[in-house]
Amino acid sequence: TTHLVWLRNDLRITDNKALSAACSDPQAKVMAVFIATPAQWRQHNMAPRQAAFIHANLLQVQAALAARGIELICHQGDDFAGSVNWLVEFCQRQQVAALFYNRQYEINERQRDARLEQALAGQVSCHSFDDSLLLPPGSVQTGNGEMYKVYTPFRKAFLQRLTESDVSSLPAPRPRGEAVGFTAAAAFDYPLAEVGEAYPAGEEAALHRLRAFCREQVQDYAAQRDLPAIAGTSNLSPYLAIGVISPRQCVNRLRVECPDVLEDPQSGAFCWLNELIWREFYRHLMVAYPALCKHRPFITWTDKVCWQRNDAALLAWQQGNTGYPIVDAAMRQLNQTGWMHNRLRMIVASFLVKDLLIDWRAGEQYFMSQLLDGDLAANNGGWQWAASTGTDAAPYFRIFNPTTQGERFDPKGTFIRKWLPELADVPDNELHQPHRWAEKQQVLNYPPPIVQHQQARLETLAAFEAAKRGG
Numbered sequence: 001t002t003h004l005v006w007l008r009n010d011l012r013i014t015d016n017k018a019l020s021a022a023c024s025d026p027q028a029k030v031m032a033v034f035i036a037t038p039a040q041w042r043q044h045n046m047a048p049r050q051a052a053f054i055h056a057n058l059l060q061v062q063a064a065l066a067a068r069g070i071e072l073i074c075h076q077g078d079d080f081a082g083s084v085n086w087l088v089e090f091c092q093r094q095q096v097a098a099l100f101y102n103r104q105y106e107i108n109e110r111q112r113d114a115r116l117e118q119a120l121a122g123q124v125s126c127h128s129f130d131d132s133l134l135l136p137p138g139s140v141q142t143g144n145g146e147m148y149k150v151y152t153p154f155r156k157a158f159l160q161r162l163t164e165s166d167v168s169s170l171p172a173p174r175p176r177g178e179a180v181g182f183t184a185a186a187a188f189d190y191p192l193a194e195v196g197e198a199y200p201a202g203e204e205a206a207l208h209r210l211r212a213f214c215r216e217q218v219q220d221y222a223a224q225r226d227l228p229a230i231a232g233t234s235n236l237s238p239y240l241a242i243g244v245i246s247p248r249q250c251v252n253r254l255r256v257e258c259p260d261v262l263e264d265p266q267s268g269a270f271c272w273l274n275e276l277i278w279r280e281f282y283r284h285l286m287v288a289y290p291a292l293c294k295h296r297p298f299i300t301w302t303d304k305v306c307w308q309r310n311d312a313a314l315l316a317w318q319q320g321n322t323g324y325p326i327v328d329a330a331m332r333q334l335n336q337t338g339w340m341h342n343r344l345r346m347i348v349a350s351f352l353v354k355d356l357l358i359d360w361r362a363g364e365q366y367f368m369s370q371l372l373d374g375d376l377a378a379n380n381g382g383w384q385w386a387a388s389t390g391t392d393a394a395p396y397f398r399i400f401n402p403t404t405q406g407e408r409f410d411p412k413g414t415f416i417r418k419w420l421p422e423l424a425d426v427p428d429n430e431l432h433q434p435h436r437w438a439e440k441q442q443v444l445n446y447p448p449p450i451v452q453h454q455q456a457r458l459e460t461l462a463a464f465e466a467a468k469r470g471g
């Protein structure tokens with residue numbers, strides 16, 4: 001019999017539930033496929049960098065599987081509907097008896113999988129797995145059987161379930177006979193981009209980073225995670241987003257290095273685990289509330305906020321030309337590398353929504369188009385948190401001051417100077433408000449603030465209050 005593994009957002013061979021299940025019958029012939037869907041990616045605003053990262057990782061998976069006797073065939077499709085048609089035909093042609101895949105939780109992906117299972121019914125048995133999460137969606141619920149809407153009680157229940165669950169990592173499949181040849185995945189029909197040396201492809205590179213982080217850095221994570229000038233976070237998000245590494249591997253490695261992680265909530269290790277649980281929270285939410293995949297806010301009255309249409313301001317934000325150094329440095333980091341520090345994601349998102357009063361969905365979309373770690377649930381969750389439209393979000397009247405945020409989290413301006421070399425000569429005490437220094441007849445090739453924060457804050461409060469009254 002032939003078993004087919006359909007790889008999607010799980011580009012690794014170790015701890016891959018679908019792959020392991022497909023290989024569990026030693027007699028079966030195992031094949032694998034990956035389908036590129038450039039038209040769908042365009043619709044989802046996938047960053048060209050992320051597509052390039054997928055391609056680079058795909059080549060590694062192809063080689064690793066081929067060495068184990070499994071051919072991974074890469075097909076260049078179009079959209080999800082095309083993927084279903086192609087797979088149905090492929091299964092017929094290859095006389096596939098069973099299909100194995102790891103679930104994706106976004107709405108288009110779920111509809112695609114449902115259609116495929118329908119089309120294959122009676123011919124191919126389909127086996128799907130919850131692989132990209134520590135605990136399956138719907139398994140962490142309130143006493144009333146509902147999804148938690150507030151993070152802290154979710155985390156408490158989650159940790160309880162986690163201690164009761166088996167989240168051990170699965171080994172890579174054993175070789176199934178001789179190595180096979182394969183046709184390397186052709187370049188995708190998608191805009192080309194460079195990933196950059198900071199993110200080498202392959203699960204070895206990801207595991208190496210994970211081990212080094214858990215051994216050498218996680219102890220300091222609580223103290224350093226908010227300082228963008230320090231490389232104090234794991235930088236694993238690009239790998240987690242496309243499944244080059246699994247969250248189980250993260251937690252298991254953390255437990256090896258820090259066996260007491262659950263006993264000390266003040267520790268860096270616990271703090272890092274907490275971030276992995278935020279990742280789970282947003283995915284569980286997306287399954288419980290599919291409207292989150294359809295550009296809907298969680299708090300419905302916030303849809304009545306009168307957002308401003310201001311293309312020039314949006315462009316200034318995108319390009320890092322707002323005149324607020326911490327915002328601009330962060331946007332340049334994003335544009336140049338595809339990654340942005342979490343504290344800065346919160347600051348720039350707050351700035352777009354609360355200082356420029358621009359619809360959070362414009363920011364969400366722009367992030368997606370640039371991020372190497374673009375992930376619908378985490379990105380949407382982060383934006384709705386910052387915009388005060390989400391579950392357990394920052395309340396709308398709590399508005400970050402971009403100047404004091406910069407002073408607090410980049411006190412010496414090390415991060416700002418790295419990304420805004422035009423501010424290199426501004427003295428430390430003027431760095432967060434360089435226009436003041438410029439007013440003292442200094443020549444500065446840097447724009448003045450595009451908006452006055454105090455004034456903008458009042459207007460935003462008024463806009464949210466009006467929406468709430470009318471809601």
Ligand code: FAD
Nearest residue numbers: 233234235236237275279342345373374375378379382383
């Ligand atoms: P670490 O601090 O080392 O954390 C470990 C892992 O936990 C991360 O790799 C990530 O998978 C997960 N994680 C950490 N923080 C969060 C969080 N707040 N929400 C969900 N998961 C988290 N993360 C993405 O992976 N993709 C996105 O598209 C994305 N968009 C965001 C947009 C906004 C507006 C905000 C505020 C946050 C967003 N995040 C997103 C969450 C977070 O900023 C990144 O996961 C983090 O900065 C990645 O760096 P790291 O791997 O060094 O994280």
